[in-house]
Amino acid sequence: MNDEKNQxxxxxxxTARILSKKHFVIIAYYLxxxxxxxxxxxxxxxxxMLLKWKRILLSEKAGxxxxxxxxxxxxxxxxxxxxxNMKLIWSELQFVLFLKKTLSLNWEKIVCWIFHPSAGPxxxxxxxxxxxxxxxxxxxxxxxxxEDLKDQTNRLIKKADFVFANSNNLALTKRDIxxxxxxxxxxxxxxxxxxxxxxxxKPLLLNNINSPIMxxxxxxxxxxxxxxxxxxxxxxxxxxxxFIGKVLNTFFGNQTNYNKDVLPNMKKLQKxxxxxxxxxxxxxxxxxxxYYFDIAIIPYNIRHKFVYYSNPMKFYEYLAMDVPVVSVPIxxxxxxxxxxxxxxxxxxxxxxxIKYLIKHPELATKYKTQMRKIAEDNSWEKKVxxxxxxxxxxx
Numbered sequence: 001m002n003d004e005k006n007q008x009x010x011x012x013x014x015t016a017r018i019l020s021k022k023h024f025v026i027i028a029y030y031l032x033x034x035x036x037x038x039x040x041x042x043x044x045x046x047x048x049m050l051l052k053w054k055r056i057l058l059s060e061k062a063g064x065x066x067x068x069x070x071x072x073x074x075x076x077x078x079x080x081x082x083x084x085n086m087k088l089i090w091s092e093l094q095f096v097l098f099l100k101k102t103l104s105l106n107w108e109k110i111v112c113w114i115f116h117p118s119a120g121p122x123x124x125x126x127x128x129x130x131x132x133x134x135x136x137x138x139x140x141x142x143x144x145x146x147e148d149l150k151d152q153t154n155r156l157i158k159k160a161d162f163v164f165a166n167s168n169n170l171a172l173t174k175r176d177i178x179x180x181x182x183x184x185x186x187x188x189x190x191x192x193x194x195x196x197x198x199x200x201x202k203p204l205l206l207n208n209i210n211s212p213i214m215x216x217x218x219x220x221x222x223x224x225x226x227x228x229x230x231x232x233x234x235x236x237x238x239x240x241x242x243f244i245g246k247v248l249n250t251f252f253g254n255q256t257n258y259n260k261d262v263l264p265n266m267k268k269l270q271k272x273x274x275x276x277x278x279x280x281x282x283x284x285x286x287x288x289x290x291y292y293f294d295i296a297i298i299p300y301n302i303r304h305k306f307v308y309y310s311n312p313m314k315f316y317e318y319l320a321m322d323v324p325v326v327s328v329p330i331x332x333x334x335x336x337x338x339x340x341x342x343x344x345x346x347x348x349x350x351x352x353x354i355k356y357l358i359k360h361p362e363l364a365t366k367y368k369t370q371m372r373k374i375a376e377d378n379s380w381e382k383k384v385x386x387x388x389x390x391x392x393x394x395x
Contacts, residue, residue, distance in 0.1 A: 001027050001028060001029050001030070001031075001115070002030070002031055002115060002116035002118055002119065009218070009219070009313060010189075010283055011115065011134075011136060011186065011187070011313070012027060012115055013027070013064075014187060014189055014380040015113065015134070015187075015380065015383075015384060016064045017064065017380075018380055018381055018384045019113075019384060020062055020063050020064045021062065022062055023062055024059075024060070024061070024062055024063065024065070024107070025062075025063065025064045025065065026056060026065050026066075026067050026096075027064060027065070027066050027067065028067045028069075028093055029066060029067065029068050029069075030069060030086070030089050030090075030093070030119065031118075033068065033069040033070060033071040033085070033089055034046070034049065034068065034069070034070050034071065035070075035071050036070060036071070036072050036073075039070060046070075049068050049070075052065070052066055052067060052068065053067070053096060056096060056100060057096070057099055057100055057103055058103070060104065060105070067093070067096065069089045069092050069093070070092070071085040071088065071089065072085065072088055073085050073088075086118075086121070087121070090121050090122055093122060094122075094124075097110060101128075108128070109128055109129065109130060110128060110129045110130070111129075111130045111131075111132065111391075112124075112129060112130070112131045112132070113132055113134060114131065114132065114133050114134065114156065114160065115134050115136060116139065117133075117139055117140075117149055117152035117153040117155075117156050118149075118152060119156075120152050120155055120156035120159065123156065123159050123160060125159075130161050130162070130391060130395065131159070131160045131161050131162075132160055132161060132162040132163070132164065132387070132391070133156050133157060133160040133162070133163045133164070134164055134387075135157070135163055135164060135165040135166060135170060135171070135174070135181070136166045136186065137166065137170070137306060137309070137310055138170060138173060138305050138306050138308075138309035138310070139153060139306075140153050141304065141305035141306040141309075142306065153174075154174075154177055157174050157177050157178050157181070158177060158178065161395075162182070162387075162390065162391060162394070163178060163180075163181045163182070164181070164182050164183075164184040164387055164390075165181050165182070165183050165184070166183075166184075166185060166186045166310070166311045166332070167183065167185060167309070167310075167311040167331070167332035168183045168332070169308075169309055169331045169332055170309045170310075170311070170332075171183050173309060182390055184383055184386050184387055184390075185311055185332070185378050185383065186311050186313055186316075186378065186383065187313070187316075187378060187379055187380030187381075187382070187383040187384075188313060188316030188317055188320055188375050188378050188379055188380065189283065189317075189379075189380055190320050190375050190376050190379045190380075191379075192283060192284060192286075192287065193286075193287050193290070193317065193320035193321050193375070194287070195372065197287055197291060197321070199287075199288055199291040199292070202292055203285070203288045203289060203292075205278045205279070205281075205289075206242070206278070206289065206292055209240050209242060209276055210240060211240075211292070211294060212238075212239050212240070212294040212295075212358050213239070213240050213241075213242055213292055213293055213294050214232075214236075214239055214240070214241050214242070214293065214294060214295045214296065214297055214326075214354060214358075215241070215242040215243075215244065215289065215290070215293040215295075215296050215297070215323075216241075216242070216243050216244065216245070216296065216297050216298070216299065216314075217244045217245060217286060217289070217290070217296075217314050217317070218244075218245045218312075218314050219245050219246055219248055220243060220245050220246065220247045220248065220262065220266065220277075221247075221248040221259050221262055222259050222261070222262065222301075222304070223300045223301060223304060223306065223307050224262075224265075224299060224300065224301065225299050225300060225301040225302075225328070226261075226265040226268070226269070227347070228299050228301075228328075228347050228350060229241070229269060229275075229299055230268065230269065230272075231347040231350075231351060232297075232299070232347075232350070232351060232354065233269065233272040233274055233275055234272075235351050236274070236351070236354060236355070237273075237274055238274075239274060239354070239358060240274050240275075240276060241272075241274055241275050241276065242276045242278055242289075242293070243275075243276070243277050243278065244278045244279075244280070244281055244286075244289055245280055246280040247262060247263070247266055247277070248262060249262050249263045286317065287321060290317070290318065290321040290323055291321065293318075293321075293323045294323075294324075294357075294358060294361065295323065295324045295325070295326060295354060295357045295358060296314075296318040296323045296324070296325050296326075297325070297326050297327065297350075297354070298312055298314065298315060298325065298326075298327035298328060298330070298333075299328065299350075300312075300327075300328050300330070301328075302328045302329060302330065307328070307330065308330065308331065309331075309332075310330060310332065311330075311332040311333070312330065312333070315327065315333055315336075316374065316375045316378045317375070319341075319371040319372065319374050319375045320371075320372065320375035320376075322364050322365075322368045322371050322372065323364070323371075324340040324341070324342075324357045324363060324364050324367075325340070325341050325342070326342050326343075326344060326350060326353040326354050326357065327341075327342075327343055327344075328343065328344065328345075328350070329343040329344075329345055336374055338367060338370065339363050339366075339367060340357070340363045340364060340366075340367045340370075340371060341371075342356075342357065
């Protein structure tokens, strides 16, 4: 896991949840390691971490087990020290896996399920380990260590036993390196968005916000086209725009200015009376908010390669709750175009689709079955099943 725990974008946890029904699953939080100084000052955390290691080593029960690490060297902001600490963390992980294999009677194979190229060093070629890369996003478009991420991605794609891409468009970016990349779209936690869900009253955070409501869920970061948002707010003063998510002003802890414009842009948006920022909510709470969205938007800047090659999870979550969508034309989503799924190439076109869907609320009922089917066809269960089936047939 290359991110913090409890993210709205919980692809690792959802994958682990499904795998854990039959398998022993370890989530290695390698970017949340404790520093040696922190451990010395907080011995309780250290013993808590050791207890987690003990559970992993001694338990044979299927389930999800968190694994945390210690970074020995201080001053991790220095690149060379950070890289050395990462090598130490991979050694800790290899040590835990070695002990687990030694102590366990049931483990025949270890599958290393990698979600980010920075985890490439864990790949080990041997008969008892399968390494797969779940190629979710075009990470090399990130500006921090850009060349390094590109090199890491290319090395991992060449070295992994299997590579599964989030969309055909994303797979095409690496087909010159590897021909057998398999397209398996990202998942949606359909089960937490019940059919015919009914909410008696608005969540407190929406209490003073009147309909119609257009909403956005997810991180508020460099991907947002703030000029598009301003245009929407100016031309739809009778529609309330609700943003639900965490405002990021750094870039995944790195010393980069990629999100430096987010806070100034958010301050500009908050001057509009029809703009409302709601603090981040849990995945389980999302349905309570989506229930009150008349339409949902994906207002990304399509010029960013990370956006262009993405397959946003929020799209399927919107449809799971029967919420019509207006999005920028992300290639992986274009095949779903229909009266309740519309794509705006320009600010004016995006605005026109918003007005149309707000005026025609009956469309959400008419296309409810189709929207739900798209979400179910892209469920986490389907994704994990497809990957497991491919590995079984080709191992």
